Amino acid sequence: MKRASLLSLCLFGAFSAIQLAHAAEYVLPPDGSRLIGENQTWTVRAEDKNLQAIARHFDTAAMLILEANDTIAPVPRPGTVVTIPSQMLLPDTPREGIVVNLAELRLYYFPPGKNSVQVYPIGIGQQGLETPVSVTRVSQKIPNPTWTPTVGIRARSLANGIELPPVVPAGPHNPLGRFALRLGIGHGEYLIHGTNAPDSVGLRVSSGCMRMSAPDIQALFAQVSAGTRVTIINEPVKYAVEPDGRHYIEVHRPLSQTVEEDTQRVPIQLSPALATFINQSGGDKKLIEKALNRRAGYPVAVASRKSAAVNPESVLSVQNSAEAAAMNAETGQRAITQ
Incomplete structure (x- = not known):
């Protein structure tokens, strides 16, 4: 499956009747553990226009739903049972501030003084205009930002028949939305911001910034x-050995270098440190290889026979109603009040 290809066009569609969900917030796992959340299922309704509409309901990315369900159509038929990948491994980084994993199209925020993490879907830079891997800081908070498109952005838009003004004032038509966080990299051109195109969240369509839905950027801001x-x-593979001996690997399709590249088949290059950790951990090599090929986008148990017994994968069945919120609360997930 190609990211940001013709499939993206299918994801842009009419607004669904599903209401926007708030970000998922999870209680942090104990020391030595990185596993949070539970996968869920959703039975597609006639009013569910596309995967992007379903993704908004769970505040996730449509591309993650595509990974989890492999062969699902961008516009699934009513009655189709869709797996929602809401279980994940925390990135192997310090649990501080904002952590973005480009490969999984997710932003993690660790509120200071709280034993929790908030998880948001994001849109990121397109091929040739990638969001840079870095460690930086929020340099400025900008409410009601104006947008000054760069010379490159104006030239690319003009090539597509769109003439952008030198400055777009704050308001409902501003591509930056109502809130922006400027990052201390480059010349200040990289932002985490809202958008006036909600279906672009969860795709590779920006010029390097990270975009969020309006409720999400408001909550984060x-x-x-x-x-x-x-x-x-930018880590498509996450691997963990839990304190009870369970082994998990979470594999995402790597970010493509070209629009034509098939990210389901392109080889995944493991970092030397991760490859060493996987080899020394005692997981089942055949199960690991299977997970690396499948690229489901959620944690898969890969314990060897010598390791602790692993319970079957837990999938919650969401009944397309208010029961979803109650079930989320039972798994350590709660909505942010705005």
């Missing part, structure tokens, strides 16, 4: 202070 640490990584 209200909590983050200038100086907050921001860690941006």
Whole structure:
């Protein structure tokens, strides 16, 4: 499956009747553990226009739903049972500030003084205009930002028949939305911001910035202070050995270098440190290889026979109603009040 290909066009569609969900917030796991959340299922309804509409309901990315369900159509038929990948491994980075994993199209925020993590879907830079991997800080908080498109952005838009003004004032038509966080990298051109195109969240369509839905950036903006640490990584593979001996690997399709590249088949290059950790951990090599090929986008148990017994994968069945909120609460997930 190609990211940001013709499939992206299928994801842009009419607005669904599903209401926007708030970000998922999870209680942090104990020391030595990185596993949070539970996968869920959703039975597609006639009014569910596309995967992007379903993704908004769970505040996740449509691309993650595509990974989890492999052969599902961008516009699934009513009655189709869809797996929602809401279980994940925390990135192997310090649990501080904002952590972005580009490969999984997710932003993690660790509120200071709280034993929790908030998880948001994001849109990131397109091919040739990638969001840079870095460790930086929030340098400025900007409410009601104006947008000054760069010379490159104006030239690319003009090539597509769109003439952009030198400055776009704050308001409902501003591509930056109502809130922006400027990062201390480059010349200040990289932002975490809202958008006036909600279906673009969860796709590779920006010029390098990270975009969020309006409710999500509002919630994050209200909590983050200038100086907050921001860690941006690009790790399609996460691996963990839990304190009880369970082994998990979470594999995402790597970010493509070209629009034509098939990210389901392109080889995944493990970092030397991760490859060593996997080899020394005692997981089942055949199960690991299977997970690396499948690329499901959620944690898969890969314990060897010598390791602790692993319970079958837990999948919650969401009944397309208010029961979803109650079930989320039971698994350590709660909505942010705005």
